[in-house]
Every structure is written in structure tokens, then in C-alpha cells.
Amino acid sequence: MTHAHAQHNHGDGHHHHDADSAQAEILELDAEVLAEHTTEIIRWLPLHGDPHQLVDLGSGTGAGAFALLDQFPEAHVTAVDTSPGHLRRLNENACARGVDGHVRTVLANLDDATWPDLGTPDLVWASGSLHHMADPGHALRSVHDLLAPGGLFVVIEMAGLPRFLPRTAPADRPGLEDRVHAVSNRLHGQHLPHRGADWGPMLTAAGFAVEGELIVDVDVRGAGNAxxxxxxxxxxxxVRGSVAAELDTEDLVALDRLLDADSPHSLLRRDDLVVRTKRSVWAARRA
Known part of the structure; x- marks a missing residue:
């Protein structure tokens, strides 16, 4: 759901595969850690009966699609993503869960002028994907035209990268995570201008009636949860790859100690980790 989710255009070849598979692992950990919050969001939705035809835009490896099917087992989901690797993994996960008959995958870039045929869904779900789009207004209008009359569009965005460390950590460089976030947010702001946006006015401008807004505070304790x-x-x-050139040298050394799985200072050996973030949700109806 990232912040990390979906609309990414990668180059080809070996690096593409590695980056894809590393991102897929993060998406699946993200889904596992945030599962209860995702269920809470789905139960909150202002639905008129159970939806039957669902579309998951920027589906990644299927966190949203499977959470929706858990709640609406009779439904069918069309999962759309730019990454063949993510969709392959989604299909494998669907088979493992025994829901492959309820899932269709579509490889597509939602920045393209015309979208593939995604049917006439009564619910469209976009978690962590809209802020990646070059022209979100075009995407919102496309969803409006796609939805069945009275259908619901659910937009979920996370407040950037989650926080994991206490502010006093690590002991030799307290506040390290704040400084990493500051650099990351500045760099993201340059090429992801819609990250952190208020989608309400944009949804209204695209012809939707916003029926509900929800902020979910995420605070999951890490103790005992590998x-x-x-x-x-x-x-x-x-995030290290993007911030390394701009971080203070001592901060980079401290970050690398945390990221070294073999180090006694590794994140994997800490018992004070948490996942702290906010998820903002908009539920908008096609009038």
C-alpha cells in the first residue's frame, strides 16, 4: 500500500528483476503488518450492499485485492499494475489462497492516454498508487467513467515512509530517522508532487461526491513480530539508495550499521521497533 505501491516504470533486465522482487517483498510485509488496518478501512466503507466487480489500481502483489476478497468472497477482482513481476506473484498468491477463479490481472500503465477494458466495476480501490501518476486528474476522470452508476471509488494514501525507530535511536546518532525522512521527503517532493495531497477537492473536480474521509493512525509494536x-x-x-548522497557522513555510517543484518546494531536485533504512520482514506461515489 507504499507509498511503495505500484505505478513505477523500470528499465529492463537483471536490475529490473531484482528491484521488482525486493519491492514485492516489501509490499507483502507491508500487507502483513497493516492487515488489521486494511480490514478496518474496508469495514468502514459506505457501501450499498456487497460489491461484485472490483478493480484494484496499482495492485502490487495483491494486498488490497486479497483483503477485499476476504470481506467479499463472491466478488471478482481485476488487478492492474505496471510490473509483470508483481502480477506474476499476485497470480501465484491467488492460486495458493484458492481464489484464482476470482482474480484477473491486467498489465497496464495508468498514465497512458487510454486504459484497457476493466469492465464496469461497482468498487475501485487505489491504495498508495495515485500519487505516483503523472496526471492524477486524468486517472480520476477515467475511474469516474469506468465505475457503474452509484459505484464507490476508494483512495488510500500513506503519510510517506513509516517510522520505525524511537526518536532517541540510535544511541550514537539520535534523531537519525527524522533526518533520513527530511532528505527523502525533499527528494520525493521534486518528482512525486502529489504525495501527501488532499484528494477530496480533486475527486470533487472529477465529478465524484465524497461521502467519507477517514484517518487511520497506525502504531504497531514490533516486539515479538519478526x-x-x-x-x-x-x-x-x-530509501538509503536515494538519500545516501545527501546524508551527513556520520548519519550514513549509523544507517548502514542498522541495515547490516550481521551487525549487533542491526534493526533485526532491536526490540523497540514500531510501525508508525497515518493512512488517509477517501470514499467517493459516482453520482
Whole structure:
């Protein structure tokens, strides 16, 4: 759901595969750690009866699609993503869960002028994907035209990368995570201008009636949950690549100690990790 989710255009070849598979692992850890919050969001939705035809835009490896099918087992989901690797993994996961008959995958770039045929869904779900789009207004209008009359569009965005460490950590460089976030947010702001946007006015401008807004405070304790250490490690490894050139040298050394799985200072050996973030949700109806 990322912040990390979906609309990414990668180059081809070996690096593409590695980056794809590393991102897929993060998406699946993200889904596992945030599962209860995702269920809470789905139960909150202002639905008129159970939806039957669902579309998951920027589906990644299927966190949203499977959470929706858990709640609406009779439904059918069309999962759309730019990554063949993510969709392959989604199909494997669907088979493992025994829901492959309820899932269709579509490889598409939602920045393209015309979208493939996605049917006439009564619910469209976009978690962590809209802020990646070059022209979100075009995407919102496309969803409006796609939805069945009275259908619901659900937009979920996370407040950037989650926080994992206490502010006093690590002991030799307290506040390290704040400084990493500051650099990351500045760099993201340059090429992801819609990250952190208020989608309400944009949804209204695209012809939707916004029927509900929800802010979910995420605060998941890491003690005894190995997935959270892996999630923190994967998320901060990804961000390291973009912030390394701009971080203070001592901060980079401290970050690398946390990211070294063999170090006694590794994130994987800490018992004070948490996942702290906010998820903002908009539920908008096609009038």
C-alpha cells in the first residue's frame, strides 16, 4: 500500500528483476503488518450492499485485492499494475489462497492516454498508487467513467515512509530517522508532487461526491513480530539508495550499521521497533 505501491516504470533486465522482487517483498510485509488496518478501512466503507466487480489500481502483489476478497468472497477482482513481476506473484498468491477463479490481472500503465477494458466495476480501490501518476486528474476522470452508476471509488494514501525507530535511536546518532525522512521527503517532493495531497477537492473536480474521509493512525509494536524487523530493514534499505548522497557522513555510517543484518546494531536485533504512520482514506461515489 507504499507509498511503495505500484505505478513505477523500470528499465529492463537483471536490475529490473531484482528491484521488482525486493519491492514485492516489501509490499507483502507491508500487507502483513497493516492487515488489521486494511480490514478496518474496508469495514468502514459506505457501501450499498456487497460489491461484485472490483478493480484494484496499482495492485502490487495483491494486498488490497486479497483483503477485499476476504470481506467479499463472491466478488471478482481485476488487478492492474505496471510490473509483470508483481502480477506474476499476485497470480501465484491467488492460486495458493484458492481464489484464482476470482482474480484477473491486467498489465497496464495508468498514465497512458487510454486504459484497457476493466469492465464496469461497482468498487475501485487505489491504495498508495495515485500519487505516483503523472496526471492524477486524468486517472480520476477515467475511474469516474469506468465505475457503474452509484459505484464507490476508494483512495488510500500513506503519510510517506513509516517510522520505525524511537526518536532517541540510535544511541550514537539520535534523531537519525527524522533526518533520513527530511532528505527523502525533499527528494520525493521534486518528482512525486502529489504525495501527501488532499484528494477530496480533486475527486470533487472529477465529478465524484465524497461521502467519507477517514484517518487511520497506525502504531504497531514490533516486539515479538519478526515481520516488523524485516519490514523496517527492507523499507530503510530502499530509501538509503536515494538519500545516501545527501546524508551527513556520520548519519550514513549509523544507517548502514542498522541495515547490516550481521551487525549487533542491526534493526533485526532491536526490540523497540514500531510501525508508525497515518493512512488517509477517501470514499467517493459516482453520482
Amino acid at each position: 515481520a516488523i524487523g524485516q519490514y523496517a530493514l527492507g523499507a530503510l534499505q530502499r
